[in-house]
Amino acid sequence: MKTEQIEKIKNAFNDLPEHWLLLFVIDAEDYLEKNIAILNEVLKQEDTVGVYVTLNRPYSVLIKILEKNNINTDKLFFIDCITKMLGTEKEEKKCLFLENPQNLTNITIAIDEIISAIPSKNKSLFVDPMSTLLIYNRVGTVSKFLHVITGKIRVLNLNGVLLSTEKELDPEFADQLEQFVDKTVDLSK
């Protein structure tokens, strides 16, 4: 990853409100690398505990990647929306397995459950990637879901990171998403 992009990620966390919500738009090419750099920045913050919603990478694969990249996974809980669809889940202490990314209500409930179970004051929600929801749901449904989720991040005083890949985004959806967050950081250029 270019130094310029690393700086962009670091700077994204400057000049934010006490509780913040960021959208990162990433190109598919080096998606994972940037995703890890962002997560690393989030977890650097004092006493942060993160809830990682994975929409396209199974927990078992994701945890290996994160550990390989020296991410402190002790500070993370997971909501996995993909493994059950593949029929390969086994019980994990730190992960909730949901049926599929189609059931947006279940995702909302799972976030509520995990967040309320975490005692830390500094909680972050990490959604990877938002655009996957558009594969499984209509744009209007995802927009409503996003409005609720971003509202939830605000009312629960969480910090939030939403990731998205540029090409998958419907322009109207992208525009709405941008309005719900405090800052949009385009890492696709």
Next chain:
Amino acid sequence: MQEEIVTTNKKMIELKNYESVLIVEDTKSLRVTVNDILKTLQDKPIIYINLTNTYNSVVSNLKKDELKINNILFIDCITQLAGGNVCNPENVLFIKEPNDLTSLEIAISKFFESIPDEKWLVFYGFNILKIYNKEDIILRFIQSIFENASASNAKIIILSTHVKNDSLIKKMAHFFEKVVMEIE
């Protein structure tokens, strides 16, 4: 005595001269514009509807930007939707969700009626209404707001982002005395 104009931006002074203004910009510019507007109007009674953020978050951002909020009645359509606790300060009305246009309309008209002098409706994130309502319903809502405003001597500023071929913006533009469209 000449009225003191509390503004940093010439465009904002001009906007004060119109009865109704529609501003269509990209999200980044719109955030700056709405703050400029609220700064310009901070000594006037305002009903401020923000469909993109919760009351607590909006207030904390405005305070960070050193804006006076004493004259603002906030309308929050998100907190209840997101399952948040509804506090009860005097300067906010919570509406269950953005498809409850009737409650929104009642809140606006009550505010208009309660203040005999100059007052403003500032509506930010207007296009979010499209997530929850059909276009014709939104147009009827707008028409009704304009009728109320005209009967109560209220001024309207609506701020929206623009998506290519946005038919709602095209259909509602004719309601306004001034349309500011700054799209690249």
